[in-house]
Amino acid sequence: MTEADPDRIDDALIALRRILRATELHERDLAQAVGLTPAKLRVLQLLALKEREGATPTALAYQMGVSQATVTALVDQLVKRGFAARHRSAADRRQTDVVITAEGASALATAPNALQQQFVDGFAAMADWEQAMMIATLERVAAMLNAQWIDAAPVLATGDIRVGRPRT
Structure with a gap:
């Protein structure tokens, strides 16, 4: 194994910090605009898809992971x-x-574009091989941070999405 280039290490850490900072800034914008966390916004988005019939909490939990x-x-x-x-x-x-x-529909309509939607749009525009490579790379980063076992939902947010737990 060769020693890592210090510039590449810094570049990788800067990229990780930019991702974390983007999620923090999005959360702040969302909270200021409509007073919602990304997780609450996602619940509203899922409910909006169901309109009149709604959804059971079990179905929402399954869909959000x-x-x-x-x-x-x-x-x-x-x-x-x-x-x-x-x-x-x-x-x-x-x-x-x-x-x-x-x-809720009004709050959803006035909420800033969800950060994860920006990711979804960019990811969907990638070639199949690029998507596979991106997933492999992100999973490798998660493993390097001993985070591969952390239960996570597809909501780009900082901190724990469980309600009531203070954010650090």
Whole structure:
């Protein structure tokens, strides 16, 4: 194994810091614009796709790749703000569906473009081999940081997306 070029190490660390800083800046812009975290915005986006019928917390948790407890906490906060509402499922009265409200749709419409959407658009424009290479590289970076085992949702945010835990 050869010794790494110090300039390349610095370049890699600078690129990582830029990615982290972009997520921090996006979170701040989102909070200032509509008072939402990226995770809450994602819940609203998923609910907007379902419009009238809504979605169960279980379905939201599965789609976001987080626990049902995390989704419940996010939904609790959205309901408290008037951005979402809960109601009994018409198909199964034992289940509760979550729907987006007019206030939630308005907040969603005025929210800045989600950072992950910018990534999705750029990633989709890549050739298949570039996408595969990007995934392999990012997975390698995660492994280098001992982060390959961390449970993570496809939401670009800093800190823990679980509600109620202070950010550092």
